[in-house]
Amino acid sequence: MKVPVANCDEKYYNVQKKSDIQLSDYLKYWQNYSSKSHSDLPCLYLKDWHFTQDFPEENIYRTPKYFASDWLNEYYSAKTSIRDDYRFVYMGPKGSWTPLHADVFTSFSWSVNVCGRKRWLLFPPGEELCLQDRFGQLIYDATAPELQDEKKYPRYKELCSSEEIIQETGEAIFIPSGWHHQVWNLVSILKFTYFFYDILIKKHFIFLRNFTVIYCLCLYFRKIQYQ
Structure with a gap:
């Protein structure tokens, strides 16, 4: 079985270069990468794996009740002629990461750490404009020193809001x-991620742009223990 893998050391336009490899080969790589100094190995991150499609008979988890209303994935579940969904498994070694981005289709998302520890750097809507270069291209790495170049990133000094969250196992x-x-990924991780739409959540969040309000909500949701 092949799975999608991103090379965290190789930039492809404004994302990481991806390829499909055998799951067994990735697991062997991961073991070698974690047990050695790995100076000669790239940092590979298995991401966006449609696990529930590959193993539909394996009911290994259930959606937390707070995120149960999801008409994006309900559509794909009902549309049997289309083999697609937005429910993914991610796994990778310490040091793997995902560049700055917003979620697909401007959807909402939730993620649960089955194991591992993650660092999130969050920017409320509108702040991404301060992270674009003079041509409107979003920065690849939001911590890159090149953001200090005013000629290339003229609005970076206008950045007002950002916050970090550390997500622990089971959160x-x-x-x-x-x-x-x-x-x-601060350590090796395994997580489930859903991208979803919920009209009720959309109604409540569409007018919210205050970072403090939404950050408090993020803190609330991250305390939900996965069951």
Whole structure:
């Protein structure tokens, strides 16, 4: 079985270069990478794996009740002629990461750490404009020193709001629509992620742009223990 893997050391346009490799080969790589100095190995991150499609008979988890309303994935579940969904498994070694981005279709998302520890850097809607270069291209790495170059990133000094969250094993985090974020794996991790739409959540969040309000909600959701 092949799974999608991103090379965290290789930039491809404004994302990480991805390829499909055998799951067994990735697990062997991960073991070698974690047990050695790995100076000669790239940092590979298994991400966006449609696990529930590959193993539909394996009911290994259930969606937390707070995120149960999800008409995006309900559509794909009902549309049997289309083999797609937005429910993913991620796994990777310490040091793997995901560059700055907003979630697909400006959807909401939730993620649960089955094991591991993650660092999230979050930017409320509108702040991403301060992270774009003079041509409107979003920075690849929100911690890059090149942001200090005023000629290339003229609005960076206008950046007002950002916050970090450390997500521990067994915790869930909710990311509202339109929030840009960058994520690092502080140790080896395994997590489930859903991208979803819920009209009731959309109604409540569409007018919220105050960072303190939404950050407090993020803190609330991250305390939900996965059951």
